């Protein structure tokens with residue numbers, strides 16, 4: 644009896660292992676930023692010895708791979724820095740970490756500054772151990788040097804909701820690919836690039852219809868409506884979010900008021916990866932959750948927003964902001 648249970652467990656573990664591996668992109672994709680060469684100096688702003696050591700371990704992991712070299716500097720004015728914050732509101736709600744690409748550029752459009760953040764409040768609340776916090780730090784350094792996310796469920800430090808994976812070969816290969824050339828072939832793109840924040844959440848829902856199903860379950864409120872007011876908070880980068888007011892057309896889940904006010908990541912001056920700032924007059928379906936203060940926010944930013952595309956024959960269609968897939972209204976409630 645015990646043997647057969649063990650056999651089943653082993654098969655399941657194998658199957659899960661295979662499907663997770665199948666979803667891993669090799670190499671890990673790039674974002675649109677890069678430094679001039681495969682090295683950068685950063686100022687470690689953390690005042691806590693614990694978080695200073697976490698950033699040091701993350702640096703050592705990258706340096707050991709030889710794909711990128713991070714060196715600490717005592718120059719407080721360095722445009723590249725690591726730090727830690729403790730926040731539970733606005734864009735930081737359920738964010739474990741964040742990377743701010745494109746704080747500054749050289750004349751060729753190559754990045755000269757990037758900021759890397761860990762959110763102590765959320766890492767503590769969800770009981771990340773030191774190794775897991777280090778994995779998040781390696782992940783933020785990965786964004787800063789030019790890596791994007793690997794797939795949902797991937798075995799990669801750049802898994803969008805990574806907690807358990809350290810630096811993997813796919814990530815090292817991704818970094819090597821970015822810095823294989825010394826000239827920047829994307830200079831025009833980079834020169835036009837807006838600063839971008841990548842917000843890393845506890846959970847990732849970017850898995851097609853299954854992701855939407857999970858969002859529907861986890862969101863306390865789902866409503867359709869028109870944006871009537873959009874207020875950006877321009878206090879970069881600590882508080883970069885927008886407050887939106889929506890006139891409700893239809894209630895699908897929770898909440899019954901005529902209007903709802905909620906926060907989302909990004910402003911007109913700051914893009915958030917996989918998200919898009921909603922504008923006055925736009926018709927949307929939003930999936931909301933409440934933060935510790937009881938205020939509504941878009942669950943995982945772009946993953947909780949669907950914009951009415953008005954392109955159907957009698958059916959309203961909604962574009963998912965984070966992955967641009969189209970859903971009918973029925974699929975969203």
Ligand SMILES: [Zn+2]
Pocket residue numbers: 782786792802803841842843
């Ligand atoms: Zn990330």
